[in-house]
Amino acid sequence: MATSMLSSTIVLEVLRNDNYPNWSACIKNYLLAQDLWDIFETTTKPPKLEDDAVEFKAWRKKNAAALHAIQISCGVEIQSQINDISSAKTVWDMLPKLVHQPPSKGASYNPVAEQGNALNILSNNVHEDGSMIAPYQKVEIGSSSNNPGRQNIINTWNADYYMGYAPLHKALQSGDWNSAKEFLKLQPNSLTAKITTLGKTALHLSVEAGHVHIVEALVEEMSEDDLEVQDNFGNTALLNATSTGQYKMVECMLRKNKKLVSMGRASPNGFHMLPVVWALSNGYIKIARYLYSLTPLEDLIPEKGRSGSTLCSEAIYTRALDIALDLIRRCPRLVLAPDNYSFSPLYALASAKYAFPSGHRLVFWKRWISSCIHIQLANGTTTNEVHLIIQKDVGCQSDAVKTNRLSSGIHIQLANGTTTNEVHLIIQKDVGCQSDAVKTNRLSSGIHIQLANGTTTNEVHLIIQKDEGRQSDAVKTNRSSVGALLRRPFSKLIKLLDMEHLYEMKLAHEQSRELLQLMCKEILITDEEGRAEGNVYQAIFRSIKEGVFEFVHDVVKANPDLLWSHDGDSRNIFSYAVLCRQAKIFSLIYGIDVKDNMAYDRDNSRNNILHMAGMPPVSVMLNRIPGAALQMQRELQWFKEVESIVHPKIKKVINNDDMTPRELFTKNHKDLMKEGEKWMKDTATSCTVVAVLILTIMFAAAFTVPGGNNQDTGLPIFFNKKLFRLFIVSDALSLFSSASSVLMFLGILTSRYAEEDFFKSLPTKMIIGLSTLFFSIATMMIAFSAGLLLMLGEDSSMVIPVISLASIPVTLFVLMQFPLLVDMYISTYGPGIFDRKMKRWL
Known part of the structure; x- marks a missing residue:
């Protein structure tokens, strides 16, 4: 009887009913070595694409690798029972039970047949006379019960075949082209032969080993057809x-x-x-752009499968919006076509928070710079402008993509008038191979400052370029001595201002805006069934959860009937916006005439829009607010804002749990209110300690003045000096403000902490307490500095270091607490998070 043979390079024997312990030990060691075992030990559910695309892709890659390793290491009978299972962990958990089950009825276990069938996926054809031309040979195993007298022929492994290619295999892995070349001369057929059990050729192995010089040499020797050879998994x-x-x-x-x-x-x-698609799914955007420029559109249309829609979705997820935009321009039908994960590119864009202005929270000076950046995707001209173009990893692209990147740039209008006063700066990195248009652009790029009107004689040229590779003489000529001197400060300034990131962000915003416009047009001409299959409604509610205001606004504005969209729980757009605490999206309700109808709407649990304000938020928006007390205040602000727009009778409507909106709010916010109380008391206690300490010091300083008192008059010796008067005034102000601060914090500590107290009463007391505390700290430092100057006179060499050192702890305290004061003031007395003056938009 034949024995089980090698089925793969992972285990010595395929899994049968009698060898599970040894098999599982071998496969486990292999998975540990490949860093794949963690997916079997985790107790959490696998990540979902809509929650975290990056984490999902990483899990998917590990799961597929582990599942493949298990499948090729199983016998045919066992493999047939796990082929339809996509989770490696599920298969692993099932195998101990499967191997103890008896064979299926009517079948008997035949190790040779099982082994031969498992190896069939690796076999090549044989000659009619039975001579071996592949790593397998024919073996007769007897008559079949279904076909008496007929010999069953299977393929069995020929170890000598692979051993013959061992020197070539070793040379390719180590990067020794000379040895590999000698082997190929002796055996020319080995250039295209499958030399591993997984059906890999010499070219496959060289690619996996990462030896570029060997790959280039092999490709030079191979024909076009030779490059199309696939391994056992279908990989070229x-x-x-x-x-x-x-x-x-x-x-x-x-x-x-x-x-x-x-x-x-x-x-x-x-x-x-x-x-x-493979390149983009693995994050290699440069390669993807190059491949996209060569891929025929016919291969990407929906009729040819899901490659086109998957490419578009992957381009959006990986921030290669130029590819997605060009593809949708050429084939708009891909907008609602399902991708490999049964989502559409429209849904992918709804998840891409980075692609829209609402997805970024910039500091004020970055907002100002961003507002000065004008991206022009279409061809056009502007006058008197500053042009900054930053291009990275362009590669070889299609004409449409190249045109977009050439015409994109930062345009800052300087003045009205002629076109003689311009500053041009182009920064390009790692451009690679480009069209003549790009090369021409590179020749004329640089900082171009016109010094005299009407002529071009007085100019400064600067080019800042990295990793250009080969350049023409014209580019090298432009690298003047002036440019060399200015290059470093300009590059440091650009890096300091983070202009490259701001440009890429602004470019993504413009690309996503045009991409969204194209998608809206496609939605408009699609029927109800097509919209449902294209995830239109799912996309709208996903964008609400992500807070992508632009997506909701533009999609609904272009297709007004989508205003009445509902999710799986029958919640409308505005109810879901309240549930996700997306204030900007909720504010759209002020710009429509049917807000009363929206407010009356109920979900499957008979919750209205005010009930939604009483539920805990489903997004992470609340976590952005510092402190539980301010979070409780924000929840009250939401409830009161929604309450202000609904009919009075809605406030008393009960849901399926017989609860009014206010009762639901109280129930769901008990824990947050307790946390807010604790946060308020802890903050007030720590600040009280500081205020009392200042009060004590300032009180003592008022009676122990610098320099002492005159023994005859009893007045301070420095009474007539201006610095002394500054000392006294500062000391008094610090004393009074610290006393006021202590009283405010005591008021917080003795508060009753009702729900309404968190809305304005407690925040107001905290604002007053912190403000007076900061003022007392500032005046205390002034008094301290004035006292030192009085004592030391003009000896400034000691005064300045002492004052500086004394300021360190005080400054640290202010830096830690001052942002809290600002946040609390804006939250309590600021303009608010709702735009009640929203213009009519629908």
């Missing part, structure tokens, strides 16, 4: 190169055979994926 060498980020390898293979861009393989969930 190009696919392996795109999955590992080897740009030069991809480039050299496609120079030989451009048809490779259309040869994909099945993804872990069974859908066909082209090389460009």
Whole structure:
């Protein structure tokens, strides 16, 4: 009887009913070595694409690798029972039970047949006379019960075949091209032969080993058809190169055979994926742009599968919006086409918070710079402008993409008039191969400052470029001595102001705006069934959860009937905005005429919009607010704001739990109110200690003045000096303000802490207490400085260091607590988070 043979490079024997302990130990060690075992030990649910795309992709990649390792290490009978399972952890948990089950009825266990079938996926054809031309040979195993007298022929492993390629395998792995070349001369057929049990060729192995020089040499020797050879998993060498980020390898293979861009393989969930999609899904944007420029549009249309929609979704997730925009321009039908994860590019854009202005919280000076940046995606001209173009990793792209990047830039209008006063700055990094238009742009790029009107004789030229590679003589000529002197300060200034990031952010905003406009047009001409299949309603509610105001506004404005969209729990747009605490999106209700109808709407649990304000938020918006007390204040502000727009009778409506909105609010915010009380008391206690300490010091300083008193008159010796008067006034102000601060904090500590107290009473006391405390600290430092100057006179060498050292602890305290004061003041007395003056928009 034949014994079980090697089925893969992972285990010595495939899994049968009698070898599970040894098999599981081997496979576990392999998974540990490949850093895949953690997915079997976790107790949490797998991440979802809509929650975290990056985490989901990482999990998906590990799960697919582990599942594949298990599948190829199982016998045919066991493998047939796990083929439809997509979770590696589920399969692993099932295997101990499966191996103890008896064979299915009517079948008997045949180790040779099982082994041969498992190895069939690795086999090649044989000659009619039975001579071996592959790593397998024919073996007769007897008659079949269903076909008496007929010999069953299977393929069995020929170890000598692979051993013959061992020197070539070793040379390719180590990067020894000379040894590999000698082997190929002796055995020319080995250039395209499958030399591993996984069906990999010499080119596959060289790509995986990362040896670019060997790959280039092999490609030079191979024909176009040779490059199309696939391993047992359907991977061409190009696919392996795109999955590992080897740009030069991809480039050299496609120079030989451009048809490779259309040869994909099945993804872990069974859908066909082209090389460009594989590159993007693995985060290699530069390679993806290059592959996209060569991929025919016919391969990306919805009728050819899900590659086009998946490419568009992946481009959005990986921030390659230029690819997504160009693809939607060329094939708008992809907007609502399902991708490999059954979502649409529209849904992907709704999840891309980074692509919209509402997804960024910038400090004021960055907001100002961003407002000065004008991105022009279409061709056009402007006058008297500052142009800053920052381009990275462009690669070879299609004409549409190139045009967009060429015309994109920072445009800051300087003055009205002629076109003679301009400043031009272009920063380009790692551009790679480009069209003539790009090269021309590079020749004329630089800082161009016109010094005299009407002529071009007095100019300063500066080019800041990194990793350009080969350049023309014209570019090198422009690198003047003036440019060399100015290059460093300008590059440091740009880095300091974070202008490159601001440009990329602004460019993404403009690209997403145009992309959204194209998508809205496609939604408009789509029927109800198409919208449902294209995730239109899911996308709207996902954008609400993410707080993407622009998406909700533009989609609903372009398609007004979507205003009445509901989610799976029958919640409308504004109810869900309240539940997610998205104030800007909720404020859209002030710009429509049907807000009363929206307020009357109820969900499946008969909750109205005011009930939503009483529920805990489903998003993380509340976590952005510092301190539980301010969070409780914000929840009260939400409840009162929604309460102000609904009909009075809605306030008393009960839901399925027989609770009014106010009762629901009280129930769901008990814990937050307790946390807010604790936060208020802890803050007030710590501040009281500081205020009392200042009060004590200032009280004592008032009677122990610097220099002492005159023995005859009893007046201070420095009474007539201005510094002494400054000392006395500062001491008194510090004393009185610290006393006021103590009283305010005592009021907080003795408060009753009712719900309404968190709305204004407690925050007001905290604002007064902190303000007077900061004022007392400032005046205390003034009094201290004045006293030192009086004592030491003109000896400033001691005064300045002492004052500086004394200011350190005080400054640290102010820096830690002052932001809290600002936040509390804005939250309590600021303009508010709701835009009640929203203009009519629908």
